[in-house]
Amino acid sequence: MTRFATVFTAGALCLATFAAAHTGVKNPAVVARMDAMKATQDGVKVLGAMVKGERSFDATAARAAAAEIAAEAARTPDLFKAQETDPNSEALPVIWEDFADFTAKSKDLERVALALSASLETEDQLRAGLGQIGAACKACHEVYRE
Ligand code: HEC
Structure with a gap:
């Protein structure tokens, strides 16, 4: 019985880690903003895979991800x-003490991603643009995310 309980707890802990913070969130407004961040991250993954050579460079797909x-x-x-x-x-x-700054940081990301989606043609531009995007994510997370 004790052994079963131990195995069970270990299994549950593994699952919890695997599922990440996202699960268990009940507030739909929080789920919606987390989903949006996930979608953002999916776009970054596409660009990152091209930069790392895990996926061949494709300017059209990269522009779509930036958009x-x-x-x-x-x-x-x-x-x-x-x-x-x-x-x-x-x-x-x-976030809610300085929402104007939070908004400005969202706009910074929007601006660099939009510029990349409009102009991207070469791998060098992709590399530089991904750097700017990553910096914009970081600038906000550093201040506004745990
Ligand atoms: C203007 C601020 C801001 C910008 C810019 C921003 N984030 Fe976030 N991000 C947040 C905040 C705040 C949270 C925490 C949300 C929560 O847990 O309620 C978050 C959470 C996340 C999460 C976790 C979502 C989850 O399911 O728990 C991911 C992944 C993420 N961001 C990726 C990105 C990426 C990638 C970028 C850049 C392309 C980015 N974010 C840009 C503010 C920002």
Whole structure:
């Protein structure tokens, strides 16, 4: 019995780690903004795979991924406007103390992603653009995400 309980607990812990913070979030507003961040990350993964050579360079696909990132960034302020919380959220309350700055950081990401989606033709541009996008994600996460 004790052994069963131990195995069971270990299994449950593994599952919890595997499923990440996202699961267990009950507040639909928080789920919506997390889903949007996931979609943003999917776009970054496409660009990253090309830069790392895991996927062959394709300017059309890269421009589409950059456009997707820009579209998600454009939605970010609306998705975060209301101060919604959830025990599993990583959003820091300072977001709503300086929402103008949070919005500006969303706009920064939107601007660099949009520029890339409009002009990308070479792998060098992709590499530089991905660097700028990554810096824009980081600039916001550093201040506003746990
Ligand atoms: C303007 C601020 C801002 C920008 C820009 C931003 N994020 Fe986020 N991101 C957040 C916040 C705040 C959270 C935490 C949300 C929560 O847990 O409620 C988050 C969470 C996430 C998550 C976790 C989602 C989940 O399911 O828990 C991922 C992945 C993510 N961001 C990726 C990115 C990527 C990739 C970029 C850049 C392309 C980016 N973010 C740009 C603010 C931002």
